[in-house]
Amino acid sequence: MNGLKRIADGVSGKRGRWITLVLWIVIVGLANAFLPSSSDHKDDAAANLESSAPSVQADALNEHNGIPAIIAWHRSTGLSDEDIVQIQALSKKLADEPLPYQTELPPLHEMPLPALKAMLSEDSTTMLQTVVFDKNASSDDLKISLEQLEADANTLFTTKPFDMDLEDEGLVGRITGPAGIGVDATTLFKGADVSLLIATTLLVLIILLLIYRSPILALIPLVAVGFAYGLTGPILGWMADEGWISYDSQGLSIMTVLLFGAGTDYCLFLIARFRSVLTTESDKKKALLKALSDSGGAITMSGLTVVMSLLALLLAQYGAIHRFAVPFSLSILIMMIASVTLVPALLAILGRASFYPFVPRTPEMQAARAAQKNKPLPAAKTKSSFGMRLGEAIVKRPKTIAISTLIVLGITAAFSTQIKFTYDTLSTFPEDMPSREGFTLIGDHFSEGSLAKVQVLVQADGKELPLDQKLGELANISDVSEPVQNTRDANIVSYNVELEMNPYSIEALDMIPTIRTAAEQTLEEAGITDASDKVWIAGATAEQYDTRQVTGDDAFRIIPVIIGMIALLLLVYLRSFIAMLYLMGTVLLSYFSALGIGWLVLHYFFGADAIQGLIPLYAFVFLVALGEDYNIFMVSSIWKKSKSMPLNQAITEGVAQTGGVITSAGLILAGTFAVLATLPIQVLVQFGTVTAIGVLLDTFIVRSFLVPALTVWIGKWVFWPSKQGRVGEVKEEN
Structure with a gap:
């Protein structure tokens, strides 16, 4: 805590605040000027399975182990001889002028017309053509090749088959197979990070304006997040350029949401405490020092909890999960540092003007201001706020509230056992994506199994x-x-x-x-x-089977480590074994409840027959770590107050003091994850939906009712084996 006081004193001084701001500007500016961009080094073709995976070993032995693109040619009224001749012309052109990275091509142009007609579907409406590409070609390489293929077809065919709708009567072409699927997957994520950046920025700004009604206050967290985002990207690009790490478009997209959601939360924890202290302290520097002293420990602890949880993903053997670890943990670490350095500096520079037009003032300042304007003194606000009334209600009926919330969470958690999973890549695509439409044509007119x-x-x-x-x-x-x-x-x-x-x-x-x-x-x-x-x-099926096996093993490896690390951090911070147990238990119950409700929403409202197999692990990492943030912030307030007042009073005031900021933070975090549901990528829709539901549960059920009710119910034993509770016992007896 002394370290935080020294930091606060340094960044809030007359010179220190400006030095801090200038240092951040210089560091971020130099990083962007001299380090490579993260977007230039993302690798969407990075392998997900290790070389020891059975399907990878088999693929190494398979002499036909290129990446096939399957072109589905279709005419609803039946393919004509002219259509087949045009397909042969395309085949000849590809043979004479191979596409980039093209390795194999069945010689359809050398086959007689009767032989080709025998290859048609039973209803004579559909024909398949295959082009194989180098197995080392990236998705960007394949995209160039497939775009060239479509351009070649446009010059040879009387119409543009790849621009035709499936319902049209003309000749329709769709590219599917591993090459088409890979290119479409990359295309979906191409603009996702940019659109998410814009959407999350606007969402956070709007929510902050609606809640706090202060344009300056709304900009402070966004400025801090912007600096953190501006520094994280170049560092990631540099690390990838050095070959130390790899990451993909999906990771960058989720990192954007995580940074804006969690980063804004950390800023609000400090800002809310600063505003509260300003109502009793006239000196803004002293108020800032006290605010950072009160909330800095919780912010640091919350940040470390998330960072350590995300670093546990390094234990994953599945590449897509492993690649999340460094971008996610680095972004949160930088944001945590910004929250205790840059944000205090900005608050020190702006002072009370940060909250304009609703400037917090001490009673003496209000009286002086009223006298200056010859207006009556505003009525003093009492402590009968909603948060205070909620805290008092919980203290009166802790068992009823605890049991009721446990029953609700338990029932909804039971629905998580009904979840069906899928590893089908195509199911994450919009129905009008070319590769999915091509697969549908194959399934309808041939056999789905012929695709792979x-x-x-x-x-x-x-x-x-x-x-x-x-x-x-x-x-x-x-x-x-x-x-x-x-x-x-x-x-x-x-x-x-x-x-x-x-x-x-x-x-x-x-x-x-x-x-x-x-x-x-x-x-x-x-x-x-x-x-x-x-x-x-x-083959693709064997690869997906290995994916299921490896990700299942990863979950059994990572989840206990995360639980153990968070439990240890809670134990060190709170020095209470009992508190650690029930705080971990409530978050785990909330996680399973989020899965259960998420499944009901996705299945019955979004029409999903199954969710992606990676969703439970993704959601666990974020919900358990981020959900514990709110518990830490509220319980740390209760712990501090319990040193000078009875426990029940500490709980009442702790709930009242932290309720507003946690509710605001939860709404913002849930909103940012909900933005993922607007993307045309089902895996992100599912992840965003489940995570947003989990954050709302933590905000409005676990933090608001369950944790304080359990704390009252357990009573003095909540501090065990610490002796802190004796202070409250003595005061209650007196």
């Missing part, structure tokens, strides 16, 4: 294996190809397995262990030893 076949590779050691027959007998498999000898290793043969269902569905993922078991049994029956080491499964 499962490749089974086995080390046959020169033996003829009846594996194609064995696999063909399995349920949910529509076709198995003849074995093809691997040109890299003559002992390895591969089979293409076409599933009867969507290759990205949960049912398809569940087929991977069944296929592996059948392959291993076939090898064992042929007398081949160590069969488990001689079977590999490649």
Whole structure:
């Protein structure tokens, strides 16, 4: 605490406040001038699975391991001979003038017309054409290639097939497959960080203006967040340029929301306390010193809680989760530093004018001002505020309130057991995205499984294996190809397995262990030893299966670490084992309740049949860490007051003192996460919805009712093993 006092004294002095502001301007300016931009070094093609993942090992053995783009050609009245001739012309052009990164091309232009007609769907409306690209090509590289493909088609076809709607009677073209899906995914995120930056800035500004009705006050948090954002980006770009970290567009998008939401909260914790002290202290510097002394510890503790929780994501083996750790934790760390340096400096410069036109003044200042204007003195405000009345009600009926809220949270948490999960990338896309429309065409006129076949590779050691027959007998498999000898290793043969269902569905993922078991049994029956080491499964379905396994392991690894770290920080800060237990318990219950309510909203109001499998872990990291922020801020106030007054009175005043600022902070944080629901990316819609619901639960249920009610109910034991509660006992007896 002495350190915070020294910081406050330094940044609030006549020279120190200006030096602090200038230092921030210089540091951010130099960082942006000499360090690379974060947007220039984001890697949307970074691998999510490690090289040890079974599907990655299989892909390394697979000689046909490029990135295929599948073009679905469709005419609702049936493809004509002229359409097929135009498709052949495109094939010839691609053969003569290959696209960038193009590696393979089935020679449709060399096939006779009758053979091509045999490739049409049963209703003769749809035909598929494949172009394979280098597996090392990035999404940006593939986008250039696919745009060139569409441009080539426009010069050869009588119409522009990729601009046609599916309902049109003309020839329609849609690019799907892994290449098309990857490009569309990147396109969705391309402008997301910019649009989120604008949307969150406006949202925070509007909410602050509505709540505090002060244009200057509304700008102070935004200025602080802007400085933190301006410094975080270049540092991330520099670290990525040095090869120390990697991050993607999705990470930058969520980081923007996190920085504005949590950053504004930290600013409000200090600003609200400063405004309160200004009503009793005429010297603005002394008021600022006291405000930072009172709230600085909670801000630092809250920031460290979030930073440590986010750093735990470094333990993840799944790339997309692992890549979140540094951008998220760095942004919060910088914002926390700004909250205790830059924000106090701005408040010291502006003083009471920060709150114009509702300037807080001491009673003496109000009297002098009224006398100067020959007006009557404003009526003194009593403590019978809503927050005070709420605190008094909780103190009177703690058991009733605690049990009621526990029942409500418990019932809603029970719905989290009904959640269905999916790892289907396409399901996160808007229905009118080209790759999703192409997939729909394939599913409607061919087999969904033909979009991404499962490749089974086995080390046959020169033996003829009846594996194609064995696999063909399995349920949910529509076709198995003849074995093809691997040109890299003559002992390895591969089979293409076409599933009867969507290759990205949960049912398809569940087929991977069944296929592996059948392959291993076939090898064992042929007398081949160590069969488990001689079977590999490649393809999108196998990759998604590994994703499910790895992310599940990550959750079991990361969640206990986060719980342990937050519990330890609470124990050190509050010095109470009992308080640590029930504060952690309430946040965990709130998390499961948010999942339950989130599922009901997403399923019944958004029409989602399943949510992305990564959502529970994402939501846990943010809700548990951020939810504990509000508990820390309120409980720290109660703890300080309990040193000089009975516990019940401390709780009443603590609820009254922190209620307004926590409510404001919760609304802003929930609002910023809710902005994600406006994006055309379902994974962010789902994440934003669940997280916003969780923040509102923490704000209006857990912080407002459950935690103070439990604190009253537990009584003096809330401080155990600390002896702090004895102060209150003595005062109550007297």
